Amino acid sequence: MSARLTLRDLTRRWPDGTLGIDLSGQSLVFEPGEMTAILGPSGAGKSTLLRCASRLIEPSTGEVTLGELALTCLKGRALSRARGQIGFVFQQFNLVRSYSALDNVLVARARHVSWARGLLGLWREVDVALARRCLDEVGLAEKHQSLARELSGGQQQRVAVARAFAQEPQAIFADEPTASLDPQLSATVLGLLRRYGQRESVPVLINVHTIEHARRYCDRVIGMRAGRVVFDGPSSTLSDAAVNEIYGRQAEEGAAL
Amino acid sequence: MSRVGRWALWALCLVWCVALRAEAQPQGVEAPEEIPREIVLGFNPAENAQTLQRAADALAEALSERVHLPVRATVTLDYTTLVEAMRSEHVHFAWLTPSPLVLAERLFPVRVLLTQVRRGQPSYYSALVVQEGSRFQRVEDLQGASIAWVDPTSTSGYIIPRYLLAQRGFDPSTFFARQLFAGQHDAAVIAVQRGQVDVAAVWANPPAEGGGAWTRYLEHRPGPRLRPLLMSPPVPSDAIATKATWAQSHPRLVRSVSEALVAIGQSAEGRGLLRRLNATDGFVPADTAHYELVRRAFQSNRESHARARSGRFEDPKTVYIFSALVLLAAVLGAGAMRRWPGAQRAAAWSLFGVALVWSASAARIPAHDFWRGWRDIGHFLRGMLPPDTGVGAEVFEATVLTIRLALVGTVAAIPFALLVGLLAAENVMPLAMVRRGARFFCNLDRSIDLLIVGLILVSAYGPGAFPGVGALAIHTVGSLGKQFYETLETLDPGPVEAMRAVGCTQTQVVRWGVWPQFAPHFVSQSLFRFELNVRGAVVLGLVGAQGIGFLLQTYMRGAEYAKVTVVIAAIVVLVMALDAISARLRKNVS
Numbered sequence: 081m082s083a084r085l086t087l088r089d090l091t092r093r094w095p096d097g098t099l100g101i102d103l104s105g106q107s108l109v110f111e112p113g114e115m116t117a118i119l120g121p122s123g124a125g126k127s128t129l130l131r132c133a134s135r136l137i138e139p140s141t142g143e144v145t146l147g148e149l150a151l152t153c154l155k156g157r158a159l160s161r162a163r164g165q166i167g168f169v170f171q172q173f174n175l176v177r178s179y180s181a182l183d184n185v186l187v188a189r190a191r192h193v194s195w196a197r198g199l200l201g202l203w204r205e206v207d208v209a210l211a212r213r214c215l216d217e218v219g220l221a222e223k224h225q226s227l228a229r230e231l232s233g234g235q236q237q238r239v240a241v242a243r244a245f246a247q248e249p250q251a252i253f254a255d256e257p258t259a260s261l262d263p264q265l266s267a268t269v270l271g272l273l274r275r276y277g278q279r280e281s282v283p284v285l286i287n288v289h290t291i292e293h294a295r296r297y298c299d300r301v302i303g304m305r306a307g308r309v310v311f312d313g314p315s316s317t318l319s320d321a322a323v324n325e326i327y328g329r330q331a332e333e334g335a336a337l
Numbered sequence: 338m339s340r341v342g343r344w345a346l347w348a349l350c351l352v353w354c355v356a357l358r359a360e361a362q363p364q365g366v367e368a369p370e371e372i373p374r375e376i377v378l379g380f381n382p383a384e385n386a387q388t389l390q391r392a393a394d395a396l397a398e399a400l401s402e403r404v405h406l407p408v409r410a411t412v413t414l415d416y417t418t419l420v421e422a423m424r425s426e427h428v429h430f431a432w433l434t435p436s437p438l439v440l441a442e443r444l445f446p447v448r449v450l451l452t453q454v455r456r457g458q459p460s461y462y463s464a465l466v467v468q469e470g471s472r473f474q475r476v477e478d479l480q481g482a483s484i485a486w487v488d489p490t491s492t493s494g495y496i497i498p499r500y501l502l503a504q505r506g507f508d509p510s511t512f513f514a515r516q517l518f519a520g521q522h523d524a525a526v527i528a529v530q531r532g533q534v535d536v537a538a539v540w541a542n543p544p545a546e547g548g549g550a551w552t553r554y555l556e557h558r559p560g561p562r563l564r565p566l567l568m569s570p571p572v573p574s575d576a577i578a579t580k581a582t583w584a585q586s587h588p589r590l591v592r593s594v595s596e597a598l599v600a601i602g603q604s605a606e607g608r609g610l611l612r613r614l615n616a617t618d619g620f621v622p623a624d625t626a627h628y629e630l631v632r633r634a635f636q637s638n639r640e641s642h643a644r645a646r647s648g649r650f651e652d653p654k655t656v657y658i659f660s661a662l663v664l665l666a667a668v669l670g671a672g673a674m675r676r677w678p679g680a681q682r683a684a685a686w687s688l689f690g691v692a693l694v695w696s697a698s699a700a701r702i703p704a705h706d707f708w709r710g711w712r713d714i715g716h717f718l719r720g721m722l723p724p725d726t727g728v729g730a731e732v733f734e735a736t737v738l739t740i741r742l743a744l745v746g747t748v749a750a751i752p753f754a755l756l757v758g759l760l761a762a763e764n765v766m767p768l769a770m771v772r773r774g775a776r777f778f779c780n781l782d783r784s785i786d787l788l789i790v791g792l793i794l795v796s797a798y799g800p801g802a803f804p805g806v807g808a809l810a811i812h813t814v815g816s817l818g819k820q821f822y823e824t825l826e827t828l829d830p831g832p833v834e835a836m837r838a839v840g841c842t843q844t845q846v847v848r849w850g851v852w853p854q855f856a857p858h859f860v861s862q863s864l865f866r867f868e869l870n871v872r873g874a875v876v877l878g879l880v881g882a883q884g885i886g887f888l889l890q891t892y893m894r895g896a897e898y899a900k901v902t903v904v905i906a907a908i909v910v911l912v913m914a915l916d917a918i919s920a921r922l923r924k925n926v927s
C-alpha cells in the first residue's frame with residue numbers, strides 16, 4: 081500500500097497578488113520510504129508548499145496526487161477524509177491543551193470511524209489500542225492520561241507525532257517539527273519520523289532550518305528560494321556551495337557571526 | 338385546463354358555498370342565545386393591581402351567585418389591553434374609565450350599560466385651582482400663567498379642563514406660558530401650594546359639597562390654601578360596557594348581568610364590596626348621551642394636539658442649536674480632511690461645549706427647590722423605617738420567582754445563542770453570507786433593550802411571568818450569541834488546523850478543534866449572562882412581568898414604604914450574593 085506523492089505545477093498566489101510558491105513547469109515526485117528535507121530562508125515558501133500539498137490551503141494551480149488519489153480534484157467530505165491520508169506535524173504542536181495525550185491521539189481516528197462516532201468520540205477498542213501503540217512508539221507510554229498542557233514542549237511534540245502516526249497516513253509532512261526542541265529531542269523526533277517512514281514505506285517531507293539534520297536524517301534535499309525550487313538532490317550531494325546557493329548571502333553573514 | 342383556470346373555479350365554488358350559508362342563516366328570527374362557559378369581567382388597574390384583583394374577584398363571585406354562571410375577573414396591565422380584550426371577546430363586560438371608553442368606541446361599536454355611582458352621584462367634576470391669595474380671578478387672567486396637569490391621559494386632570502378652555506375660545510396648547518405633568522393629583526396641588534406653578538387641573542367634589550383634590554391632599558400640609566377658579570359641568574363616572582355585537586347576540590345575558598350589578602349595589606353586603614372598587618356606591622343604567630361631553634372633550638384634544646404638533650417644535654431654539662451643532666460637526670469633518678488641526682480642535686471643543694450646555698438645560702435642575710426635594714426624600718426614608726418584616730415570606734417567594742424566571746429564560750436561550758454564535762464565527766462557518774446574516778441578527782436583537790422587548794411582550798400576552806421569560810430569552814439570544822462569536826474568533830487556530838489535517842469533517846473540526854477551547858468560555862459567559870438576567874428580571878417586574886420588581890412597584894404605588902424597604906434589601910442581597918457565587922464559579926471553570 082505504499083504510495084508515491086507527486087506535486088505538479090503547483091502555485092499559490094496570495095490575495096495581494098504575490099506568489100507564495102511557484103512550481104510552474106516543475107514536478108516533484110516523492111518515493112515511498114524516502115525522507116526529504118526542504119531547506120530555504122525564511123519566507124521562501126516552505127510552509128506554504130506543505131500546506132498546499134495537503135490542501136490545508138488551496139493551491140492556485142497545479143495538482144497533487146498521492147498514490148491513486150488526486151487530492152486536488154476533491155471537495156467537501158471526500159476532501160476532509162483525503163486530508164487525513166497525510167499526517168501533518170506542526171511547529172506549534174497544535175494539541176488540544178485541555179485534553180489528555182490519548183484523546184489528542186484518538187481524534188486522528190476520526191477518518192477511520194463513522195461520522196457520528198467521530199463526532200461523539202465513540203472510539204472503537206481497536207482505535208484506542210492503536211492510539212496507545214502510537215504513544216508507546218514515541219516513548220510516552222506512561223503519559224497517556226496526562227493533559228496536553230501539563231506536558232513539556234518535547235513531549236507535546238511527540239504526542240503530535242503520535243497523532244500523525246495514528247492516522248495511518250500515506251505520507252507525513254512535518255513543518256519545522258524541531259524548531260522549539262533541544263538538540264537531543266530534535267534528534268529523537270527526526271529519528272521517529274525516519275523510522276516510521278521506512279517501516280511503513282511512506283514518503284516523509286520535513287521543513288528544517290538545520291543543515292546538519294538534513295544531511296543526517298534525510299535521503300534527499302530540496303532547496304527553496306522565493307517560492308521556487310533551486311536545489312533538488314540526494315542529501316549527500318548538498319555541498320556548502322549548494323547551501324550558500326539556497327540561502328544566498330544570509331548564510332554567509334550567518335557564518336561570519 | 339390551465340392551472341389558473343382551475344384555481345379560479347375553486348375560488349368560485351368557495352364563494353358560492355359561503356353565499357349559500359349566509360342565505361341559510363335565519364333572518365329576523367332570534368337565534369337561540371349561546372351561553373358562554375364563563376363570563377369575564379375586565380378591569381383597568383387603578384393604583385394597586387393586587388388589591389384591585391382581590392376586590393374584583395369578590396365582585397365576580399357575588400355576580401356569579403346571582404346569574405348562576407361562572408364569572409371571572411381579570412385586571413389588565415393597561416387600558417389598551419383591556420380594550421383589545423373586549424374586541425377579541427376575551428372580556429365580556431368591561432369596567433371602563435372615560436379614556437378607554439372613548440378608545441374602544443373609536444375601534445368598534447360599544448354599548449354602555451351602566452354608570453358607576455360615587456358619593457351618591459353618577460358623575461364627578463374637574464376644576465382649575467389656584468392659590469387663595471393669588472391675583473387670578475377669571476379664566477382670562479390665566480393667560481401666560483404656568484399650569485400643572487396630572488398626566489396626558491387623565492380625564493379630570495387634563496382632558497376635560499383643556500376642553501373647557503377650548504370651549505371658551507382659548508387654544509389650550511398656547512394659552513399657558515409653561516405646562517408640566519405632575520403625574521398624580523396630589524403632586525399637582527402641591528406644586529400650586531409651593532408656588533412652582535400658578536394653577537393645577539384636578540378632580541373636584543360636586544359644587545354643592547365644595548372641595549376636591551386640593552382639600553383632600555392638602556388637609557395636613559401646612560402652607561397656603563387653594564381655591565377653585567373654574568368648575569366643569571358634571572362628567573359621567575366610569576362605565577360598564579360591552580362590545581355592541583356581543584350584546585346583540587347575548588341579549589338575555591346582558592340584561593341579567595346588568596340587573597344583577599344594579600342589585601348588588603343596592604344590597605348591604607354588595608355595597609361593602611363595591612366600596613373597595615374605587616369607592617363605588619353602586620350602578621345606575623347608563624344614558625349614552627351623557628358620555629357625549631367626554632367624547633367631545635377627547636375629540637377636541639386630539640384635534641388641538643394634531644394642530645399643535647403638525648410641523649412644530651415644542652422649543653423653537655431646537656432648530657437653531659441643532660443647526661449650529663451640525664455646522665460645527667461639518668467644520669470638524671472639513672478640518673480633519675484638510676489636516677487643519679487648529680480648526681479641528683476648536684470645532685471639536687465647541688461642539689462638545691454647546692452640546693453639553695444644551696443637554697444640561699434639558700435636565701431642568703430645580704435651582705430654588707433643590708433642597709426641598711431632599712426634605713421630601715427624608716419623608717420617604719422615614720416612612721421606610723422600621724421595615725415591615727411581616728412581608729418577608731411574600732418577598733422571599735417573589736425573589737425566588739425572579740431567579741426562576743431568569744434561569745429558565747437564560748437556559749432556553751443558550752442553545753439558540755450557541756447556534757447563532759457558531760454560525761457567525763469566521764473560524765466555524767465558512768460561508769460569508771450566513772455569517773453576515775447571523776451577525777446582523779445578533780446586533781439587531783441586542784440593540785433592542787430588554788425592557789423594550791418586555792413591554793412589547795407584555796402588551797401582547799398581558800402581564801405575567803411568560804412575557805418576562807420571553808423577553809429575557811429573546812434578548813439573551815442576541816447578546817450572548819454576539820459574545821460567543823467574538824470569543825470563538827479569538828480561539829487558537831492551531832487545533833482547528835490540526836483537526837482539518839487529521840481528516841475531520843467541518844462538524845468534527847468544530848467538535849474537536851473549537852469546542853474544547855470554547856467550553857470554559859461558554860460556561861462562564863452563560864453563567865455571567867444568567868447573573869445579568871436575574872438583574873434584568875428584577876427590572877422587568879416593573880413592566881408587569883412577575884417577581885420582585887412587580888412587588889416593588891405594587892408597594893410603591895400603594896405608598897407602602899415600610900414594605901419597600903424589605904424588597905430593596907432583598908434585591909441588594911440577591912444581587913450581591915449572585916455576584917459572589919457566579920464570580921467564584923467562573924474562576925473555577927477557567
Ligand SMILES: Nc1ncnc2c1ncn2[C@@H]1O[C@H](COP(=O)(O)OP(=O)(O)OP(=O)(O)O)[C@@H](O)[C@H]1O
Nearest residue numbers: 094095099100120121122123124125126127128129
Ligand atoms: N496568509 C498569507 N497571506 C499572504 N501572504 C502570506 C500568507 N502566509 C504566508 N505569506 C507569505 O508567503 C511567503 C511564504 O511564507 P511561508 O510561511 O511559506 O514561508 P516559510 O518558508 O515557511 O518561512 P519560515 O521559515 O519563516 O517558516 C512569505 O513571504 C509570507 O509573507
Ligand SMILES: [Mg+2]
Nearest residue numbers: 126127128255
Ligand atoms: Mg514556515
